[in-house]
Amino acid sequence: MRAYIYDNLPGDQRLAHDSGKVIDADALRKLGVLYYRITDIGGVNDLAKERGYRNRDEIFVSPEKMGAIYEDKVKTFFHEHLHEDEEIRYIRDGQGYFDVRSEDESWIRIHLGKDDLIILPAGIYHRFTTDESNYVHAMRLFKDEPQWTPLNRSTELDENKFRKEYVEEFLS
């Protein structure tokens, strides 16, 4: 895992866009984003049980596995959105970037690789992209009342109950 401020310069979303300003795990925690390195699935199962997760799936994001829809999928994941529940992402192989909004609305880019796990709180604005390797194999874990639809950012969504709860808990 390496996290830093996204440079916001034009260029493909899969490039590093590294401003050089490093963000540590403590700063992520203040935004409600929890990072773990877990090398065996047993550790993931324990964490999931502890936090009340009941659903999971595995996704391969690559042109080989997705074919013609790959480019569209990657663009969709990169639209700024939130989920109405806390969700876990566990990287089994490959790499990818999760960008999360910081308190001042800049993007924090989190580069994740094999055995990296992050917990995204409900209501955090974020987006995802593969990196230049164009390959990630990830496990997505959801709680028992699944609300995993991505809701794209809008002024209306800023009034969403889960968004407001997130702002109240982490940005106020």
Ligand code: KMT
């Ligand atoms: C998300 O929440 O944005 C995603 O699940 C992206 C795909 S998981 C590698």
Ligand code: NI
């Ligand atoms: Ni998402």
